[in-house]
Every structure is written in structure tokens, then in C-alpha cells.
Amino acid sequence: MNVALTQTGRAAGRAPGPGAVLTALAAAQFTVMLATSIVNVALPQIRAGAGLSDGGTTWVVNAYGLAFGALLLAGGRVADLLGRRRVLVAGLALFALASVAAGLATSAGVLITARAVQGVGAAAIAPAALALVMDRFPPGPGRGRALGVWGAVSGAGAAGGVLLGGALTQAWGWPWIFHSVALGAAAVLVAVAALVPRDAAAESGGEDGRRGARQRGRFDLLGTVTVTLALTCLVWGLTGARGAGWTDARVLGSLGLAAVLLAAFCVIERRRPDALIPPRLFSTGRVAAGNLLMALLGSVWIALFFFLPLYQQQVLGAGPLVTGLGQLPLAMAHMIGSALAPRIARVIGATATVTAALLTEAAGLLWLSWMRADGSYLVDVFGPSVLIGLGLSIAFVQLTALAVDGVPRQDAGLAGGLVNTTRQVGGAIGLAALATLAGSVTAHAPTDQPPLEALTTGYQAAFTASAAVLATTALLAPLLTRRTGAPAPTASTPRPASDPGTSPFSPARPNR
Incomplete structure (x- = not known):
């Protein structure tokens, strides 16, 4: 009550x-x-x-x-x-x-x-x-x-x-x-x-809240770990390059590993629902x-x-x-x-x-x-x-x-x-x-x-x-x-958060 x-x-x-x-x-x-x-x-x-x-x-x-x-x-x-x-x-x-x-x-x-x-x-x-x-x-x-x-x-x-x-x-x-x-x-x-x-659904608690969260998808753990490691190696290598130079072995190794992990991430993402x-x-x-x-x-x-x-x-x-x-x-x-x-x-x-x-x-x-x-x-x-x-x-x-x-x-x-x-x-x-x-x-x-x-x-x-x-x-x-450009939403496609027809990046309209 x-x-x-x-x-x-x-x-x-x-x-x-x-x-x-x-x-x-x-x-x-x-x-x-x-x-x-x-x-x-x-x-x-x-x-x-x-x-x-x-x-x-x-x-x-x-x-x-x-x-x-x-x-x-x-x-x-x-x-x-x-x-x-x-x-x-x-x-x-x-x-x-x-x-x-x-x-x-x-x-x-x-x-x-x-x-x-x-x-x-x-x-x-x-x-x-x-x-x-x-x-x-x-x-x-x-x-x-x-x-x-x-x-x-x-x-x-x-x-x-x-x-x-x-x-x-x-x-x-x-x-x-x-x-x-x-x-x-x-x-x-x-x-x-x-x-x-x-938040209306995900934080409402109970079975309804958990069901609402599940309806929005599962957490992609493999993809997340892969891209996080890739970004870590990338930023680490770039940061090290400022002090050690671009030819340093650790810098090159970190940047190379970042490239490999990013490529792996792209492959993983293609196969995950x-x-x-x-x-x-x-x-x-x-x-x-x-x-x-x-x-x-x-x-x-x-x-x-x-x-x-x-x-x-x-x-x-x-x-x-x-x-x-x-x-x-x-x-x-x-x-x-x-x-x-x-x-x-x-x-x-x-x-x-x-x-x-x-x-x-x-x-x-x-x-x-x-x-x-x-x-x-x-x-x-x-x-x-x-x-x-x-x-x-x-x-x-x-x-x-x-x-x-x-x-x-x-x-x-x-x-x-x-x-x-x-x-x-x-x-x-x-x-x-x-x-x-x-x-x-x-x-x-x-x-x-x-x-x-x-x-x-x-x-x-x-x-x-x-x-x-x-x-x-x-x-x-x-x-x-x-x-x-954006295709018009269909019955099987969730309507996006903003209508393409009212996009701020549409041509400017004259003031009336």
C-alpha cells in the first residue's frame, strides 16, 4: 500500500x-x-x-x-x-x-x-x-x-x-x-x-524484471573479452610509443597483438546471435x-x-x-x-x-x-x-x-x-x-x-x-x-530511437 x-x-x-x-x-x-x-x-x-x-x-x-x-x-x-x-x-x-x-x-x-x-x-x-x-x-x-x-x-x-x-x-x-x-x-x-x-523493465526486480532483461539479449562474454584485450593492447602500445618510440619491440608486439585480437573479434561477432x-x-x-x-x-x-x-x-x-x-x-x-x-x-x-x-x-x-x-x-x-x-x-x-x-x-x-x-x-x-x-x-x-x-x-x-x-x-x-541513409522501419524491424525523416542530419529546412 x-x-x-x-x-x-x-x-x-x-x-x-x-x-x-x-x-x-x-x-x-x-x-x-x-x-x-x-x-x-x-x-x-x-x-x-x-x-x-x-x-x-x-x-x-x-x-x-x-x-x-x-x-x-x-x-x-x-x-x-x-x-x-x-x-x-x-x-x-x-x-x-x-x-x-x-x-x-x-x-x-x-x-x-x-x-x-x-x-x-x-x-x-x-x-x-x-x-x-x-x-x-x-x-x-x-x-x-x-x-x-x-x-x-x-x-x-x-x-x-x-x-x-x-x-x-x-x-x-x-x-x-x-x-x-x-x-x-x-x-x-x-x-x-x-x-x-x-529503468522500467530491467530494474523492476522479480521475474518480470529478469525476463525483461533476457528479452534484450545475452551478454557476449567472448566478444567482450576479445575486444577489451584488443583495446588494452592498442592503447598500451600507443602509450608506450610516446616514451620508447615506434620501433620498440614491446610497442610493436602490443600493436601487433591488438591487430590480431581485433581481427579475431570481427570473426567472433559474425557468428554470435x-x-x-x-x-x-x-x-x-x-x-x-x-x-x-x-x-x-x-x-x-x-x-x-x-x-x-x-x-x-x-x-x-x-x-x-x-x-x-x-x-x-x-x-x-x-x-x-x-x-x-x-x-x-x-x-x-x-x-x-x-x-x-x-x-x-x-x-x-x-x-x-x-x-x-x-x-x-x-x-x-x-x-x-x-x-x-x-x-x-x-x-x-x-x-x-x-x-x-x-x-x-x-x-x-x-x-x-x-x-x-x-x-x-x-x-x-x-x-x-x-x-x-x-x-x-x-x-x-x-x-x-x-x-x-x-x-x-x-x-x-x-x-x-x-x-x-x-x-x-x-x-x-x-x-x-x-x-x-536509413531504410524505413518494417513490421519485423524495431523502430529506431530517432526517425530517419527527422534526423538532425537531414537537409536544413527553411524557417517558416
Whole structure:
């Protein structure tokens, strides 16, 4: 009786509104992005405090990214099968506990392990939260605005992590980087539990709930293990290439094993009725295009937040706090661009919006490539940061929409995991390649060139290459999106989550 009265009361109007639900889910995404970048500025202090070697310091960053990138597909599929809200809550709890352990760590092994467990939690949070956003906001202007908020918090989390990391390190020491993340994750956990409704079928409990989960398919354990190992080897090899070089035997062995495992995964998936990545996920043609373009965007995204703080600290001589404050213009531009992205797309069309955004970001990176060793923040960083923030945010929002467009509802978590995976793997590839390029250019600088000028020359090469990648991506975008299309649903085909006729990547309609 009490349960029935409670449910009746919620139905009568006391249930949280869409804005409150979106706030809780966006906060979960913010927390994941924050943990990705918050340690970058504090690495020297972390190294001294935890007694890390050069390799150990690198793995404070890599352990998180490796676990996160390798497990996103598995996290998305588990969310589809067991319930997205349930997986989101579990991921947040694991994330918070791992963050506490990282803040209390006094040895390199404990700290790196805690960062890896953080990545496991993040791999559950990100796809589950994005799938819940898709559930609560059907295709149309509402979903466009929701994805705009999603893009805003993603960029704000990445840039805000640099700011918060610098401020906390300077004020209270590096452990508070992780304690603050733990407190934030705990607060988000409470908000999600209070505001986000339970999944109707998979989390209803009892025999009906279990039957509902079974109707959506079984968990592809063999495929999941194979692709997770493949992604682990791939990210491991790319990460190692940054320090050991591309000809190192361990790097080549890891990349070769990744290729073999990915080939095995493709063979396995063809023969399994409940494949981890079912063919229906690509039935509209938009998912493949969105993920390819997102991988190219990610290849310069992560590198940007790696090189820019290094230039500010190592060349311009800024401290951790000043370096973090220097990210504010980029973060503000990112938030503005994310809010404007759906409106721009309604006026000129999503494809034109993506192309223009990529070219805008490429222009900002090209401008950044003109940085000088004797430069200043206002002259060399501020203007490019604004352009990059606007272009990056608008492209991210539109490509996320493209990568989940037309996906059947039962695969929403997997689609969210896939687009996050391609961004992470693209970022790992891009960072490894660009770090190698920058290091090579610096190492081969003339012997009579001052060290700071040689270092700056390496950064210039990395930003020039990044601009070229985005310009190429902008050229590909119209071609890939123009060729996408979706067959009309039939009686035997589940209707996709968004109607192809109302796709945001349909031609722009004139305003009436």
C-alpha cells in the first residue's frame, strides 16, 4: 500500500522534471571529464609526493585512460542489459571509492592501481549516462538542447580540470585533487539516486524484471573479452610509443597483438546471435560516420590539453594556478559553442555546422602553431583558445548526435560506449603520434638553438599537424554524412530511437 501511494504521488506531479534529470546526468559526465585532466598540471608534485619515477608519473595519467578506453564498450552493453541507472550508480560508487584511495596513496603502486579503478568506474558512468539522456529526451529540439548541455559540461570538465588541479595543488597539495573528485562523485551519486527515474523493465526486480532483461539479449562474454584485450593492447602500445618510440619491440608486439585480437573479434561477432556490436547498430549508416569523425576529432582534442599546459608552464613560466586560469577562456567558449550548436544546426543544417566548426577549430590550432618562445599568454594563447573552444564544442555536440542517430533504443548504452571509445582511442593514437612528432622536432633542432626555442618548435609542429588533421576531417564530413541513409522501419524491424525523416542530419529546412 505504501509503495502504491508513493508511486501515485510521484505520478501526481512530484517526480523530478527533465531539467533536474539532465543536470544530474550532465554532472556525471562532468566528473568523468574532470578526472581525465585534473592531474595534468600537478604531475610534478604527484611525482615528488608519491615517490614516482618518470615511467610511474606517466602511468598516473595512462592507467586511467587505458582502463577507461578499453572498457567503454563493455560498460555500454552491461548498461543496456542490466539497467542504465543501476550501472550508473554502481560506476559512480566505484569511481568515488577509487578517488579516495588515490588521495590517500603513499606509494606508486597504490596510486596507479587506484587510477585504473577510477577508469573502470568511468567506463560504466559515461555510456550509461549518455544512454539515459537519449531515453529521457526523444529526437527533436529537446534532444538537441540536451546534447548541447552534454557538450558544454564535457568541455568544461576537461578545461576545468586543469584549473581546479592547479588551484588545489597550490593551496592544499595534490591529494586534494583526488579528494575533491571523490566528493564530487559522491554528490552526483546522491543526485542520480534522487532525481533519475529507474529503468522500467530491467530494474523492476522479480521475474518480470529478469525476463525483461533476457528479452534484450545475452551478454557476449567472448566478444567482450576479445575486444577489451584488443583495446588494452592498442592503447598500451600507443602509450608506450610516446616514451620508447615506434620501433620498440614491446610497442610493436602490443600493436601487433591488438591487430590480431581485433581481427579475431570481427570473426567472433559474425557468428554470435547476441553480438557485442550487432549489425543493427549501423543500419542507418550514420553511426559509422559519426564514430569515424569523432575519432579524428578526439585525436587532436586530448593532445590539445596535453601540449597547451606544457607550453604555458615550461615556456611561458606560468605556475599551476595561473596555467589553470589560462584555460578559462577556452572553457567559456566551449560552453557558449555547445549552447549555440543546436540553434546553428537548425538554421544551416547539421552537416554544414560540423564542417564549419571543424574549420574553426583548425584555424585556432593553426594560429596556436605560431606561438613563440618569448611570447605571452594574451598574444599567443588567448585568441586561439577562444576559436578552438567554439569549434571543438560545436563539432562535439553535432558528432555525438550523429553517432547515436537512429540507434535502436535497446542499444543506446552500447552506442554511447562506442562513441566514447572512438574518441578515447582516437585521442590515444593522436597523442602518441603528436608527442612523437614534437619530441623528434625538438631533438633534431640546431645545436645552437636555445632550449626553449627548440621546445617551442616541437609544440608548433604538433599544433600544425593537428590543424591539418581537422582540415581533412572537415573535408570528409560532408562526404560521409551525405552518403548516410536509413531504410524505413518494417513490421519485423524495431523502430529506431530517432526517425530517419527527422534526423538532425537531414537537409536544413527553411524557417517558416
